[in-house]
Amino acid sequence: MGDCPYPFTVIVSSLAGPVFCRSAEPVGLSGYSTSAFSRLAKVGIRHPPPLPFIGNLLFFQEGFWESHTKLITAYGPVCGYYIGRQMFVVVSTPEMIKHILVTDFSNFTNRTKPNLISKPMLDSILCLRDDRWKYVRSLLTPAFGDSQLREMTPLINEACDVLLSNLKVYADSGKAFDIQRCYKCFTLDVVGSVAFGTQVDSQKNPDDPFVKNCRTFFEMSLFKPLLILILSFPFIMIPLLRILPNKKQKELNGFFIQIIKKAIIFRDRQDAAERRRDFLQWMLDSRNAAASLGAECFDGIGPATTSSHHEAPLADKAPSEKIQKRLTEDEIAGQAFLFLIAGYETTTSALSFATYLLATNPECQEKVLQEVDDFSAKHIIPDYQNVQELPYLDMVIAETLRMYPPAFRFTREAAKDCIVLGQRIPAGAVIETAVGHLHYNPDFWPEPEKFIPERFTEEAKKERHPFAYLPFGAGPRGCIGMRMGLLETKMTLLRILQKFRFKTCPDTEIPLQLKSKATLGPKNGVYIQLESR
Template sequence: MEFLELFHLEINGPMVTVALILVLLALLKWYSISAFSSLEKLGIRHPKPLPFIGNMTFFRQGFWESHMKLIKTYGPLCGYYLGRQMYIVVYDPHMIKEVLVKNFSNFTNRMMSGMETKPVADSILFLRNKRWEEVRSVLTPAFSPKRLDEVIPLISQACDLLLTHLKPYAESGEAFDIQRCYGCYTLDVIASVAFGFQVDSQKTPDDPFVKHCRRFFKVSIPRFVVILILSFPSIMIPLARVLPNKNRDEVNAFLSKVIGTVIALRDKQAEEQRRRDFLQILLDARSSPSSVSTELLDNVRQDAQDGELPTHQITSNVQQKALTTDEIVGQAFIFLIAGYETITNTLSFVTYLLATNSECQEKLLREVDQFSERNAELKFSTLEEELPYLEMVIAETLRMYPPAFRFSQEARQRQPPFTYLPFGAGPRSCIGAKMAILEIKLTLLGILRKFKFETCSETQIPLQLKSRSALGPQNGVYIKIVPR
């Protein structure tokens, strides 16, 4: 007080208010830029971030176009900020290998926004530390060649339905959007393999399962809410968690109930009556705890054989603990989330490239015919070993239109797909790529045995793209199919 009297200042209400406002503004300014020094400290080039929102305005054209512009401007190792969250972009194949294979132990847990709810929060995508290892030890055997052979008949059944729906288009010669057909087909496969029952989503679009799955993917957050969440996560995320979300809650409750009903039914059935799908494989693991050796990355074993990694980094013995019902439901949800859009879009891109590159399609057709003559029964091993050109077609498609990061021998030799990584995240559930590639191969094999693709006046050349959660065709893929 005496100090203030020296300057003839008196404390009153307005003065306190002004002082508090100035302090608040100073704190607000500090908060608006305090998160934007990390990339600079690491020596990683990036666009200049704006207060609060970071580089969100940089992505107004979509993630695909903006990432390519980012890489072209700032190099193969660059970064950006979405709100206060830092992201690092890696575009160089050797650097990607260093990060995701040789130094995978530095990228232990995936980034979590704090808004994850059950059952997704119990999936392998978001489980943490020791529990992730335990669940992964259960899932890894589920994607062995022997287990994948068991689900091939289920995928083939869904593929037969797809061929039935494609036949009228082949007979009429009309152009149509094949992406829509692939979307229905992928949903049928997910229902059959992950949720344990058959559905024909193209014939019965009003089926409750189909309707709830489509509702699941139509959930969207208004842009201004996204900006608020990214800019003020410590306030907005807890608020978003407690606010009611009727659509999300109804979808989660329905799908959880569906799986719960199937699980209850399976438990009452004799072993020989149970359907051999992914869900049953997880249920079988509940009653057979054991110590298993789990591969932390699918690529590590091959790299070790090449002499690039010491053997002790490949595997770790993990005591297998039974999955809870919530965790089983969570893995089924991941099939839906990770499989639907990416597989639908990849099949659409492959079809587009084959239709617009007739020489490549003819070469693939010859391989398909030769394979069909040699193999009456479909097995995972034969699909892996005897369709090298189909493997190349899929790898090249993923290189040109990467819906998600995938390591392959073909892709390593060519211009790489980029991957954008949250700081501290890694590709820990890449075992699902085996199932995805298997489904894509079976689908193309089934279609190309009977039909071939052709362009038409409605075919977009070049194809216009959209990029939200995954890269996909903006207006579908319009083609004609011709009987062989």
Template sequence: MELPWMFFGLSPTTVLLIGIVLVLCYLYSTWNFSTFKKMGIPGPPPWPIIGNMQSSKGIQHKEQEWIKEYGKVFGTYEGRQPVINFADPEICKQITVKHFSSFVNRRVLPLNGKPMNSGLTVLVDDQWKRARNTLTPAFSGAKMRMMAPLINQCANELVANMETYCKEEKVAQCKDLYGGFVVDSIASAGFGLDVSSQSQPGHPFVENAKLAFKFSLFSPVFVVVFFFPFLVPLLNLFDVQLFPKKVLDYFVGVTEDAIEMRKPGRDSSNRIDFLQLMVNAHEVYDQHMANKDKEIDEDEGENKVDFVKDGPSSQVKLQKGFTKDEMLAQSLLFFLAGYETTSTLMSFVSYSLATNPEVQNKLHSEIDDIMSDSDDDDDIGYETLKKMTYLDMVVTETLRMYPPAIRFDRECNEDVNISGVSIPKGMIVAVSIYAIHHDPEIYPEPEKFIPERFTKEEKEKRHPYAWIPFGAGPRNCIGMRFALMEAKIGLVRVLQKFTFEPCAETEIPPKLGKLGFLTPPNGIKLSVKRR
């Protein structure tokens, strides 16, 4: 009688080798699965290889189920990587502020392709502090005031496009309309570039930004990084990155052209914006490299700054400035992350107004009242925005319901105890933004859109870390102020003339992304009417 393997043309030796490989893969993938049992932390049972990274509902909804079953502190496995999850505002404060020195760094994917391995989100320790302090001045209140007119110019085209959709009674795909506006705004205010993508359908700027965020859990890069990390050196050998090479090459080219325009003698060299700050820092780097063999006095040739932001103070040396790779990495992050998060925010605000007409009417009234007393005509100044308190409540409530990312994480760099939980060095901890924002104990009826949750009086009743769409502490989103100003200017300019309504193609409720970002896969489709 033939043995079963003979039907597949396999020899007994081959079958034995396959069996050994499968057993080794199983042992490798489950080796850490006793971590939380030893620590006394509850959590869902993991599956071999994939851990707890399986859910047809979306990670955000799965987390909510786990919180109901295991509490606001629970352990999960991403592949074989153990992660402690927290869904508590006070623990968020402990991790991001009080014990910030124990959680300075974000989790870094083990891909080292250039230039993205020099980005602000993946830099660690003093490298990150140096870069953060160099870039922070680009997002000061004074810079925002200077950038507001540039964003208003980009909003002119947005309003014109809305007018076309209104006249032709076409369904507006908000993500696309706002995406072009956001790209133009970032290019103009941050880099001094006139992209004009809104008047050119299919502009490569927008198309490449879209490609950057087409993630799949089953893409080769994700499969290797999360499920078979021992194969990552092969990815690094072939310079494989998280973002497609085509996308990186395009934005690297755009940034290099913009940098070339900033050389001495060019018209743009006197601009003080995001790119110019990096160019200045790069000149410091060049100067350092030219003098690296010379003896430098301890107090000369160095630009020291105090790093103080919701946490401990430390002296950070900026002697080496920015390398070219660092300049390119920060630029790419500004383009890509800024496009995705801000266009998604504006889309969700428009959806929330369309499905809550009483809120839209109230916001229209506020805009009309404040603009009637403004000297800015149609343009929205930075100071004018600050007067629009109801607009701020609408945007804030939208970010509560639909935060761009469902959580953020940190890597523990020393053994520490947080609220009774002993966290060992090397452990990854994650703060569940979406779960905190939808906690009925913090926000009653969390699925309802209620801007009045964010009146001054209501905010004072809640924990200050119960609203964290941009992260928290010194390592929060550096572009938060710019993103909010950009979104608000675009929205106000549109709402001055138009109103949003649901249409037959509007998904109610909207379908949300499932892999960590809530970007609606089908976009937000609405009807636009003249007021």
């Protein structure tokens, strides 16, 4: 956890004293520090012994990926833990997950409360709750339809052109390099182009203000002693942190908000024919549209699948009244910012993992290269329509996301006490789906440690439980940008493999070490060599 520069008890006493002295019979720190830790046991949910104040925080200090498996192995497929005073219930079976994400969605509509999140992120669908979330989600869902993705494809191709130019330098040199760094630049370029209307080449222009501010944002983290205080005394620290000045955070938020506002002003002055066809423009068109939308018809099937098994019950859908199809500037900035957060690390990791798996499984790479060559013989320029003709590449990406799902845990908050498949869930509990553990369950994935793209043939998918594979979540609150993420990943791998072959080298880390704080990614990069074709 790191060393605290001040004695922990002094800090805690200075904050907690005024609260506890109000009691006629003062409650000691010891009693308060463990008073929240009986709730899971009362409903029969097993968990590790929590420590005073911080709960089971130390259990996850190396990340959630391996810790989830340790937790489930020790305490069962439905188990729990505490972070500070907040209780978490971990579920890892397909049927239980189906009930949480779809069947009983009306009781698990919201994600964890965004207590310390500020604008613009606060206005994104990741943080919005209840009817407000339903409204904004209903407006955004069409932005990832066929026609919109078709219009965004040239922007992805433009970014791919820059990426290929940069990769050629490494291929010509014959030297090993960390391709993950190239993917980070590429995905940042795509996000800047599609969501913010900003053209950058982050690999050649690392000092570009957009690039620098994005990297600063992703490098920020809470001071660990401060995190302990927040977990120990949320009723004091959360309101306090909301009002205390945070210059760096304020500057970052202001930068991204100003980019959006300037883009809005610029595009409002353009003729319609001159405007870029990207995600930002789609939101601006929605803002200006006069048509109304019936929210009852949105998102009937979770975006993680087209299977009818993922349909949400009618009772869980949005209210039937008509709502005006408009977005505020704050909402537009919020969705663009979410696009940055959701699209940068996850797509970078998906590309990095796919590259690693193809380099270390040359027989699979040869199958992909043959399919790519057949594709190239028929098509000069990849586009939204013709990239659907690459079934084996689809299977490679799907198996990559099974083995290394960048978003490997999803949370939902229980609105009220309920019973799910015989298990009582207390109100206020945060339900966490252990996707990583699910994807390695040998009951659904024989020899789960092996890279076998053929697991995702149409025949194999039909025989498997539809909730055994959840790289994008499922149900009405599943990942809205799934199709965009898959398209970007597929087009990028296609364009690269048309020119190069991935090869391992002495610097290639086998097996990869992983980091798993917020998302799953390679801990030390992915070092390979490129061979020109």
